Amino acid sequence: MTILILKRLGIGLVTVLAVSLIIFFGTKILPGDAAQIRLGQSATAENVAAFRTRLGLDQPYIVQYLVWLKNFMMGDLGTSLASDVPITNLIADRYKNTVFVSVLTAAIGVPISLALGIMAAMYPGTLYDRALTLVSVSLVAAPEFFTATLLVILFVFVLGVGNAIVVGSTEGKGLFELIAHFALPITTLCFVIASQLIRMSRAAVLNVMSSPYIEMAILKGVPRKRIIFRHALLNAIGPIVNVVALNLAYLVTGVIVVEVYFGYNGLATLIVQGVQTRDFILIQGLGMIFCMTYVVLMLIADIAAYASNARLRHPK
């Protein structure tokens, strides 16, 4: 068990290294020279050459990569090409919004979706179950900005509360004021995560419910509630943690789209700006942060799946 988890962590580490290679060389092999972009088309050849030396761009790629990786691990993400500001400073201003919205989405969306999904699994085939399945099947294939648009129309235009864009400072606001501030982005992401989570948690519990020992409990005459909470749910925890971690990882796209949609400053709007201004150093740093979050969540999902499955824990 421990060995398996250690092995998994090792694979995770290798994945992060592979990710860093893809991101670094992905932005390197392609045309476009960082020094030229920074200095503009009018720069003289000597200026560009001098700037290249300063950025270390005249070194071999492999040396550049190692230096970059070392700096990244020391917490130095380099200096933005577009604005000449250290990237850590750019992030410091913005990371709070992204983290706040993501954490609150998880804190609100996950328990509600799990409760709905487990309820559906408790009463399979009922009207409630079928209605919920229909809604989540429809929402799961719809883009994030469709959900966002419906919510804006409902809240801003029909009910007349809130704003279609998130404006104003978050300085000095309490928790509930912040929730109100980000109410629409958080609600949108909750819907995005719920559509997947409801179906997958329902399936996870139903899977356990169809196992022989549950049938045994039913035949024995154990009350239904007790079967669900004492027998089924405890064994479904592993798969459910797996499902939750996976869906939080999938949320990366949602977070990016929602930040742009509601127009508030966060890490995602920063990386999109980086792409528009071709700020490679910014993209490398932020790309690594996003991808590492994704890889870590995937890792948790994998370990949860392992830990919860006796057959995987004790391979023949």
Added chain:
Amino acid sequence: MSKVKQNDHYVAPFDEGVSFDELPDSAPSSRYKPSWTGWLGISVVGFWVFIAIFGPYLAPLGENDLPFPDDYSEFQLPRPGAWLGTDESDRDVLSRLMYGAGRTIGISFAATLLAYFIGVVMGIGAAISTPRVDMIVSRINDAFLSLPTIMLGLVVVAAVGSSIPVLVITAGVIYATVVFRLARALGQEIMVMDFVEAARVRGEGRWWIITHEIWPNAAMPLMTDFGLRLIYVILFISSLSFLGLGVQPPQADWGSMVRENLGALSYGVSVIPVLAPAVAIATLTVAINLVVDDISAHSGGKLSKRL
């Protein structure tokens, strides 16, 4: 407990290889007869495909023409001459929607075809090659799979800029990784079947085995998966366009239309310029999902679990 269907079991999405429980167990018996949700899906998809092909010929105006050249007000409500109103540059929303259909659907379809071509060739190739080659190719593939697709898209667009060929190739290569896993797993499963061994003992060549033994057995699950992949590619392309990194203005596509007209939600009279393209994407993807669900339910699989 009789209500719990036996096949309703949980499938860990990132288990070793791809789980076959998710896929139809066999080809649809004789002929596929859609249920009413199937018909609904088919008609909506059919409608959008029709618009995608003939939209530019049927559109009342060109995609950048102004319906009311003398009237400088953006986000107008629908009225004769502009049945869905006007957008942020006073252009006709309906015409842009009809032009955009071809781009959104065409790019996504081409990218999915490309993904299938690369993924199936590489996947089945890996399945029949030596274990060492198979391992190397699979590990590289896994590294790409462990990245959020949108990040890969951002890196490519940052490096080479955005154009329609770039979008098709990027989405095609990114989604080929998923197809690769599926095709490889299918290939491996079929490779160890007795009839393949029989063919090999008979002295058939590798190509003959692929085309006559493996492909006919792998085709059905792969084709059903094609629909799902298409949904993901449409969402991917639309998201990139929405972020301003996909189809570039003044060309219309559904994702970029939502972006262009976001202002309508804050200070516009009409929300239709944002709502119409968002609804178009959602109806298309949900309809494809309905069809895929219906086909896999028909052929006894549990494909619906995957979305």
